[in-house]
Amino acid sequence: MRHTIIYLLILPVLMAVASSCDDGLINEEYETSVDGQPARVQGTLSGADTWAEGYTLALAGFESNSEYASIIRYISRSTSGDIDVVMSGIPASIASLELCVLNRIRQRIYTFAEVRREQFPTNADTIRFDFGRVRASMFEAIQGKVFTTTCANCHGASNRAAANLYLTEGRSYAALVGQPSQKVDGAHLVEPGDSAQSILHRALFTSLSREQQWHYDHTSEITDTRIQQMLDDWMEHGAQQ
Ligand code: HEC
Incomplete structure (x- = not known):
């Protein structure tokens, strides 16, 4: 009973935190790994606001042969213009880093631009992902x-x-x-x-x-x-x- 009350009390707080994430440029959702390489992602984006509900633009990392993203940085609908973000600790299992759109179950729907592991630097240096100018509209x-x-x-x-x-x-x-x-x-x-x-x-x-x-x-x-x-x-x- 006590647990239920505590839960009810903190629920609105949790919801406020969750919804405030959507206001930011980009919201991070992955486990950073100390061993992984950092990635710097740059480019100019438009069209994020054209997506219907149920789809999310993201910078996402995929393991080879998987259509489900393992690491995700969501790009909010209000994002447009120049993007310059650093993603820390890309795990060694990631085969590609993509500017893509995901559905509700994190499945890749379409990839606008990508950089593959073969193109990652071989030492611990920063991965560069410059996607140029992309209209990422529906x-x-x-x-x-x-x-x-x-x-x-x-x-x-x-x-x-x-x-x-x-x-x-x-x-x-x-x-x-x-x-x-x-x-x-x-x-x-x-x-x-x-x-x-x-x-x-x-x-x-x-x-x-x-x-x-x-x-x-x-x-x-x-x-x-x-x-x-x-x-x-x-x-x-x-x-x-
Ligand atoms: C193998 C050739 C072929 C392919 C491939 C094809 N179409 Fe067509 N499409 C036609 C032909 C031929 C017509 C006209 C049919 C007629 O006049 O009887 C047509 C007609 C249409 C029309 C009706 C246009 C109107 O003015 O009413 C639409 C819409 C259309 N196609 C959409 C598509 C879409 C979308 C795709 C891809 C998913 C596609 N078609 C793939 C041959 C093709």
Whole structure:
């Protein structure tokens, strides 16, 4: 009983501490190791404020072949501009240090920039990670993870753009958001705030393209549920650039 009371008393304090972390530039969450090498991370960042809930930008360290971050420094949504931070004691088990986005279970969703162990200095010197100028927005992650790799070949990267839709870097945003569909009268390719009405969603995640007998059946184009979720979350969250 006494324990419960004490717990109830300190709970608000714990919550205040937890929420205050989000106000800072970056909040550290890993065990520093005396043996590890320090890392100095520099670069210019934008787009952190475009991420929907459930995703976090971070400077994170991964062990080889793992998609779950072992060391994490969260980057808050309000961060933008020049970053210059020192991470102390990167453990020897870390194979890469990445500017990436993680989901709720610390799983890597997309990596914007990275430095690998092969590039770490061989002595105890500071690891340098200069990621340059990165727009780390939700849309840039979708472009890199989905459009460039899976769609652009038919949609603009070769000598044709199917349905006159360009999903290539630099053109895709303007081609999608608020633009009318060629296939469904009165519908938009991306309707900000309403993924269910967006043809992008309906083409990829419903049987629309099969039912309408499009020249290409899009229904099994994206099967990874994390990617499906990210596309829907992006549209629901306002389809920002
Ligand atoms: C193998 C080629 C191919 C690939 C790969 C492909 N598409 Fe398509 N896409 C087409 C064709 C062809 C059409 C037009 C279908 C028609 O007119 O019947 C189309 C139409 C569309 C449309 C409808 C456009 C409109 O105006 O209504 C959307 C949206 C679309 N594709 C999105 C994508 C996305 C996103 C990807 C990647 C995940 C992708 N496509 C991958 C060939 C492809």
